[in-house]
Amino acid sequence: MFLPQEIIRKKRDRHELSEADIAAFVQGVTAGQVTDSQIAALAMAVFFNDMSVAERVAMTRAMRDSGQVLEWRSLNLPGPVVDKHSTGGVGDLTSLLLGPMVAACGGFVPMISGRGLGHTGGTLDKLDAIPGYNTAPDIDTFRRLVREVGVVIIGQTAQLAPADKRIYAVRDVTATVESVAMITASILSKKLSAGLDALVMDVKAGSGAFMPTFEKSVELAESIVSVGNGAGMKTAALLTDMNQSLAPCAGNAIEIRCTIDYLTGKQRPTRLHEVTMALSARMLLVSGLAQTETEARSKLQQALDSGHAAARFAHMVTSLGGPADLLEAPDRYLAVAPVAVPVIAPRNGYIHTVDCRGLGLTVVSLGGGRHRAEDGIDYAVGLTDLAELGQRIEAGQPIAMVHARDNDAAQQGVASVLAAYQFADTAPTLPPTVYRDIS
Incomplete structure (x- = not known):
């Protein structure tokens, strides 16, 4: 018989939860057998007593399995499925740049992004500044476009990791968001549900970072790498600076303009370029698309200089309903x-x-x-x-x-x-x- 309170008591008393305990609790969350107060109680017990790496892996997998898990093997993609995720920042438009760059180097990037809340900007809000761009296609369209374009950036669907959505909503109103164990499971469950072969995590540190201290940023990065690899997804992380805006601009249509300028070579701000290249190179390395940092950076620079990365971005925009001449005439639309x-x-x-x-x-x-x-x-x-x-x-x-x-x-x-x-x-x-x- 499933009794959520027994699992809560076990964690409250500092005992390690088994994989079966965690799976049962998360299944109960999805099925509505676990109340919000019970979610809050477990979240608070985890906040104070933490979770081992094994528990974090089990929580991540259980939340992944609470909904649909995308598969890509049936599409016979001629390259790895790889993504990047950021803890969020100001003037951080790297997703819009590195997705097309990595796609131009042979990767397939099914990027499921979020909206801005608090002081950080959201990739989806930036894309919504493009008239006609559809951030919520059905899953079949999403998979087809990933195969055809190489990169597609959309919003989270209700079918992917639904337990995470409910658990996060409770954490948000019970002062338990800051738990590194729960943050790790929340981020990685969504990425695992996207069926990734590899993930690179961009963890910010500094005055604009999500984590309150440099040490906490390091802790989160290390947790994500350990748990991602433990859950069977090749995972790496970069700790990057957020003591100032990453790009010399911030705002939705404004950052789309910056994206176009960067991809077309009109302007590549130094710090933005450094972080984008570092993350993109890591994506190529962790997914096996390059063997050395030098090779990775050379391929990425070629993708930019040849116009292939810009073409991937343009193809993504038009495939999802945006204007065909956005890159040539941004002022007409933004x-x-x-x-x-x-x-x-x-x-x-x-x-x-x-x-x-x-x-x-x-x-x-x-x-x-x-x-x-x-x-x-x-x-x-x-x-x-x-x-x-x-x-x-x-x-x-x-x-x-x-x-x-x-x-x-x-x-x-x-x-x-x-x-x-x-x-x-x-x-x-x-x-x-x-x-x-x-x-």
């Missing part, structure tokens, strides 16, 4: 905010620190993000021309441009950006773009 106001530096000096989370919240306050999951989004608003850490600035020089719906919102945005930047008379020590490779 919304532009009616008001653009520069943020003027108040003094001479070096940019010493950036409250990256504050910049993300500025985009949200302009209407470019959500306070609640059901909120609408203004795709046009955001920030551009963001000055970087260590940059020498003269008084009166712009450090950013605020793109807003009206003058009042623009002025509030200016004040928020100024509050996020701290100046000093001496140049700071710059953090590395990529801290660590964990595999």
Whole structure:
């Protein structure tokens, strides 16, 4: 007889749960036999008493098996199925870049992404800035387009890891989101349900990161690598910097413009390029598409320089209902905010620190993000021309441009950006773009 309270008691008393315990509990969540209060109780017990790697693997697999698991073997794909996932950041549009790049190198990238919430931007919201782009095709269409295009970015369907959706909703209102064990299972159950051969995780560290400290970011990266590999999916992680916006811009249509500029070679901001190349190279290595870092980077650069990566992005957009000439005429389709106001530096000096989370919240306050999951989004608003850490600035020089719906919102945005930047008379020590490779 299945008694959820006995499993809760076992974890409460610091005993290790068996694979059968965890499978029964998760099946009970999916079937409605486990109440929200029981989910909350187990989540709190895990928060305080943690889970071993074996328990985390069992939880991840059970949540994966709570719904549909995609399979790709029947399609006879001539390459590995590989994806990347990020803990989220500001100005982080790497998914839009590396998906087409890896596809152009022979990988197949079925990327199931999320929307922005809190201070971080969401890949789906960026794609929604493209008129006609359908982020919710049926699964058969999704699989067919992955085979035809090589990369497809859509939203999570209700059929994939449904237990995770219910468990996360309870964690969100019971102060148990921060459990590394539960975060690991939540992320990896969705990725395993996508039927991946390999995954590269981008774990952010810094003032705009999801995890509260550098040490916690390391802990999460190590947990994901251990559990992903333990669950049978080749997994690696990079620890990357989020002490400032990754791209020199943030906002939905704004980041689509940056994507187009990057893929077509018009402009490739240095830090964005470094992180994109590092993650893409790791994807090629972990999936067997390259044998060395040098070979991987050479293939990726060729995919960019030849225009093949840009062509994959264009093909994905048109296949999902977007305009055929988006790359040639982005201004015809991407919304532009009616008001653009520069943020003027108040003094001479070096940019010493950036409250990256504050910049993300500025985009949200302009209407470019959500306070609640059901909120609408203004795709046009955001920030551009963001000055970087260590940059020498003269008084009166712009450090950013605020793109807003009206003058009042623009002025509030200016004040928020100024509050996020701290100046000093001496140049700071710059953090590395990529801290660590964990595999």
